[in-house]
Amino acid sequence: MAAIQVRIGVIGHGTVGAAFVRLVKQQASAIAARSGVQLVIARVAVRNIDAHKNSLAADVLTTDAEFVVNDPTVDLVVEVMGGIDQARGLILKALSNGKPVVTANKALIATHGAELFAAADNAGIDLLFEAAVCGGIPLIRPLRESLRGEPIRRVLGIVNGTTNYILTKMSEDGASYEDALASAQQLGYAESDPTADVEGLDAAAKISIIASIAFGCNVVAGDVYSEGITKITAADIAIAKRLGYAVKLLGVTEFDKASGAVSVRVHPAIVSMQHPLASVREAFNAVVVDGEASGSLMFYGRGAGGDPTASSILGDVIDASINLNKGAHATLGVLSAPKLQPMSDTSCEYLLPLEVADKPGVLHAVTGVFARHNVSIRAAEQDGIGHGARLVFLTHNAGEAAMQACISELKKLDVVTHVGGLLRVIAD
Amino acid sequence: MAAIQVRIGVIGHGTVGAAFVRLVKQQASAIAARSGVQLVIARVAVRNIDAHKNSLAADVLTTDAEFVVNDPTVDLVVEVMGGIDQARGLILKALSNGKPVVTANKALIATHGAELFAAADNAGIDLLFEAAVCGGIPLIRPLRESLRGEPIRRVLGIVNGTTNYILTKMSEDGASYEDALASAQQLGYAESDPTADVEGLDAAAKISIIASIAFGCNVVAGDVYSEGITKITAADIAIAKRLGYAVKLLGVTEFDKASGAVSVRVHPAIVSMQHPLASVREAFNAVVVDGEASGSLMFYGRGAGGDPTASSILGDVIDASINLNKGAHATLGVLSAPKLQPMSDTSCEYLLPLEVADKPGVLHAVTGVFARHNVSIRAAEQDGIGHGARLVFLTHNAGEAAMQACISELKKLDVVTHVGGLLRVIAD
Numbered sequence: 131m132a133a134i135q136v137r138i139g140v141i142g143h144g145t146v147g148a149a150f151v152r153l154v155k156q157q158a159s160a161i162a163a164r165s166g167v168q169l170v171i172a173r174v175a176v177r178n179i180d181a182h183k184n185s186l187a188a189d190v191l192t193t194d195a196e197f198v199v200n201d202p203t204v205d206l207v208v209e210v211m212g213g214i215d216q217a218r219g220l221i222l223k224a225l226s227n228g229k230p231v232v233t234a235n236k237a238l239i240a241t242h243g244a245e246l247f248a249a250a251d252n253a254g255i256d257l258l259f260e261a262a263v264c265g266g267i268p269l270i271r272p273l274r275e276s277l278r279g280e281p282i283r284r285v286l287g288i289v290n291g292t293t294n295y296i297l298t299k300m301s302e303d304g305a306s307y308e309d310a311l312a313s314a315q316q317l318g319y320a321e322s323d324p325t326a327d328v329e330g331l332d333a334a335a336k337i338s339i340i341a342s343i344a345f346g347c348n349v350v351a352g353d354v355y356s357e358g359i360t361k362i363t364a365a366d367i368a369i370a371k372r373l374g375y376a377v378k379l380l381g382v383t384e385f386d387k388a389s390g391a392v393s394v395r396v397h398p399a400i401v402s403m404q405h406p407l408a409s410v411r412e413a414f415n416a417v418v419v420d421g422e423a424s425g426s427l428m429f430y431g432r433g434a435g436g437d438p439t440a441s442s443i444l445g446d447v448i449d450a451s452i453n454l455n456k457g458a459h460a461t462l463g464v465l466s467a468p469k470l471q472p473m474s475d476t477s478c479e480y481l482l483p484l485e486v487a488d489k490p491g492v493l494h495a496v497t498g499v500f501a502r503h504n505v506s507i508r509a510a511e512q513d514g515i516g517h518g519a520r521l522v523f524l525t526h527n528a529g530e531a532a533m534q535a536c537i538s539e540l541k542k543l544d545v546v547t548h549v550g551g552l553l554r555v556i557a558d
Numbered sequence: 559m560a561a562i563q564v565r566i567g568v569i570g571h572g573t574v575g576a577a578f579v580r581l582v583k584q585q586a587s588a589i590a591a592r593s594g595v596q597l598v599i600a601r602v603a604v605r606n607i608d609a610h611k612n613s614l615a616a617d618v619l620t621t622d623a624e625f626v627v628n629d630p631t632v633d634l635v636v637e638v639m640g641g642i643d644q645a646r647g648l649i650l651k652a653l654s655n656g657k658p659v660v661t662a663n664k665a666l667i668a669t670h671g672a673e674l675f676a677a678a679d680n681a682g683i684d685l686l687f688e689a690a691v692c693g694g695i696p697l698i699r700p701l702r703e704s705l706r707g708e709p710i711r712r713v714l715g716i717v718n719g720t721t722n723y724i725l726t727k728m729s730e731d732g733a734s735y736e737d738a739l740a741s742a743q744q745l746g747y748a749e750s751d752p753t754a755d756v757e758g759l760d761a762a763a764k765i766s767i768i769a770s771i772a773f774g775c776n777v778v779a780g781d782v783y784s785e786g787i788t789k790i791t792a793a794d795i796a797i798a799k800r801l802g803y804a805v806k807l808l809g810v811t812e813f814d815k816a817s818g819a820v821s822v823r824v825h826p827a828i829v830s831m832q833h834p835l836a837s838v839r840e841a842f843n844a845v846v847v848d849g850e851a852s853g854s855l856m857f858y859g860r861g862a863g864g865d866p867t868a869s870s871i872l873g874d875v876i877d878a879s880i881n882l883n884k885g886a887h888a889t890l891g892v893l894s895a896p897k898l899q900p901m902s903d904t905s906c907e908y909l910l911p912l913e914v915a916d917k918p919g920v921l922h923a924v925t926g927v928f929a930r931h932n933v934s935i936r937a938a939e940q941d942g943i944g945h946g947a948r949l950v951f952l953t954h955n956a957g958e959a960a961m962q963a964c965i966s967e968l969k970k971l972d973v974v975t976h977v978g979g980l981l982r983v984i985a986d
Binding site: 149153154156157160161163164165166260266267268271272275276277278279280281346404406408409410411414416421422423424425426427428429430431432435437438440441442444445446447448449453456458463 | 577581582584585588589591592593594688694695696699700703704705706707708709774832834836837838839842844849850851852853854855856857858859860863865866868869870872873874875876877881884886891
């Protein structure tokens with residue numbers, strides 16, 4: 131078959147944009163042979179022409195992103211500039227001009243997803259965003275297409291590579307949080323201001339997008355309860371390991387059939403060593419989808435980086451190109467308003483490390499607090515540490531509200547010198 | 559939106575067929591709300607009406623599969639009867655009648671895939687087969703769509719749950735092959751005649767389908783070199799573990815850029831304990847796709863069973879229904895004739911266990927054979943066993959032809975009492 135030419139306008143030429151342009155050039159003839167689509171990089175909008183003139187032709191380069199989304203010779207737009215407001219405006223413009231859009235912009239989709247999906251549906255063209263969640267891992271397409279009929283119960287994901295790298299170093303090498311973070315920064319996995327990663331904000335944006343697709347409702351980043359990993363110590367991880375668990379920062383979204391409520395949260399959690407997430411190491415990402423019929427599925431790979439992200443964008447670009455020429459497009463349907471489950475209504479088993487004074491009566495005082503809040507203890511361990519002692523409690527299933535009340539009261543006890551990072555146990 | 563009714567004709571009502579019919583009934587209204595497609599089970603062809611009359615309405619049941627594929631009130635056909643010749647005829651008939659087909663028939667796709675794909679393309683409708691490879695795992699769709707532009711180097715898969723269960727029991731419990739097989743049979747993971755699983759034939763059919771899609775060429779089951787797990791002992795697995803490896807039966811397909819040749823094979827292999835396939839336990843399946851841009855991706859889940867397989871079929875049915883109403887269809891394009899790499903041209907590192915007489919000069923005699931065939935030894939270990947000794951050799955990278963010649967000569971040595979199962983090392 132003769133290949134149909136599709137001219138791509140790329141907005142942004144940073145790590146991901148440049149990797150995408152390279153990949154298209156390298157793969158264009160193979161793609162034309164297999165898919166019948168001849169991809170051409172028609173325009174690339176950059177901030178500074180001089181910085182890119184060695185890698186891109188002069189007639190391709192522009193500093194005017196508006197020009198790219200309005201250019202009638204551009205068939206399809208790839209948005210890899212990042213940021214929210216300007217990107218939103220450009221994408222809406224491209225869609226209203228009849229150009230399908232492929233974006234890697236997680237923050238944008240996690241904030242204005244529903245508006246953008248509706249604009250694409252109205253225009254009858256594609257807005258695809260595989261690259262916005264977990265970089266190179268094909269996850270959004272399987273969720274929105276392969277699992278469209280699957281009754282999904284829960285999605286659990288290691289969706290932030292930086293924190294998984296830090297936790298891996300702390301677990302395998304016994305590194306402190308500070309040293310592991312420094313090592314992540316040295317390798318380029320963490321930014322100099324690591325807040326968005328280590329406080330779980332990046333993960334929150336991703337799990338909100340996943341929840342929206344898994345449960346067909348409009349969850350935004352701001353709906354997600356988030357706790358980061360800054361309170362987790364190497365000692366906590368070592369104790370969890372001894373009890374047969376791995377510590378992971380997880381994005382979790384669950385559907386409660388009885389109430390119809392959706393819980394969406396990010397927090398440190400522990401999974402059994404035999405759970406498939408336990409062996410996901412270093413900066414890799416992995417997402418487990420628990421379906422009623424499918425059972426547990428896991429999607430694993432590189433969640434960031436120029437080449438993996440470009441690979442996801444390219445898959446979407448080919449799909450959107452084929453759809454454009456067929457007059458077809460993918461749709462998520464109408465996303466309903468979610469009934470969000472407040473964090474205080476969730477329940478699970480908990481692992482709580484405490485540092486306490488090493489004197490008679492301490493265990494009695496501490497366990498009294500658990501008892502008053504009806505939090506039942508499944509196991510307790512004690513270690514000597516210098517002048518004090520470390521106590522670790524593993525509870526039976528308990529409500530979050532009760533557990534938080536228990537922690538507040540523990541903090542007030544004279545004999546408790548430090549309350550460690552709370553770890554929620556992921557049930558199988 | 560008003561839902562469009564799609565009437566499904568199901569051929570076969572065994573474990574998978576019955577699970578699919580149940581899942582459609584359970585999910586139909588949710589699917590209609592989210593996808594705009596109202597699925598109806600219109601016909602189910604069975605062998606014996608009496609055996610199914612309690613679970614299906616009389617006007618749905620028929621013993622005439624031809625009637626189902628010719629019935630003008632049937633919009634789409636699901637083939638879950640199995641077998642090759644009759645299923646092929648029925649699918650071709652359904653396609654020529656303009657009915658999209660979803661099939662779980664691995665043996666059929668691995669034999670007549672190219673013919674059936676071409677028939678679907680000619681009819682301009684879908685032939686989808688997610689369920690034919692690794693049951694409930696979304697793998698075919700990500701491969702054919704998300705990774706359409708990705709330069710794939712290699713695909714490695716644990717694609718047979720029975721053998722992975724057996725190897726897990728041998729590895730974790732030290733069970734013998736015979737005991738582990740008996741346990742698999744008791745749990746219903748293995749058939750009373752386990753040949754197709756333990757000799758790698760089931761895996762060969764699956765990896766041939768994967769190779770066809772990954773590399774866009776027509777590989778059939780008969781093209782695949784296969785070795786099973788019957789020669790592997792618990793002692794071999796224990797030694798591999800001591801050296802930092804897990805033993806897995808893998809389907810492997812690789813593209814050699816230099817020669818343009820595709821290698822497709824099934825054999826016991828060892829992977830580093832940190833490789834994501836190493837922690838895939840029991841009857842789970844997992845497939846690792848190594849792409850140049852994407853890096854390593856893994857797709858993990860249940861490779862068999864009624865409900866997981868039905869889940870994959872349902873995803874395909876919804877997709878084919880939407881496409882049918884749009885007049886669109888998915889295509890693999892034209893599959894080229896593959897240039898197959900003969901097994902003897904492959905190369906890797908090898909782990910070879912030998913049982914030898916425990917007397918002076920044995921090691922000298924044995925290593926002499928390796929030397930004569932230019933197979934260089936990276937490590938050797940010795941264990942006493944009763945009257946003899948067990949030697950284990952780990953080689954440097956060597957050609958398959960040289961390694962096989964080496965093994966033939968070792969078998970002829972008086973001092974070698976037994977040559978164990980050859981394990982090929984998977985490079986990272």
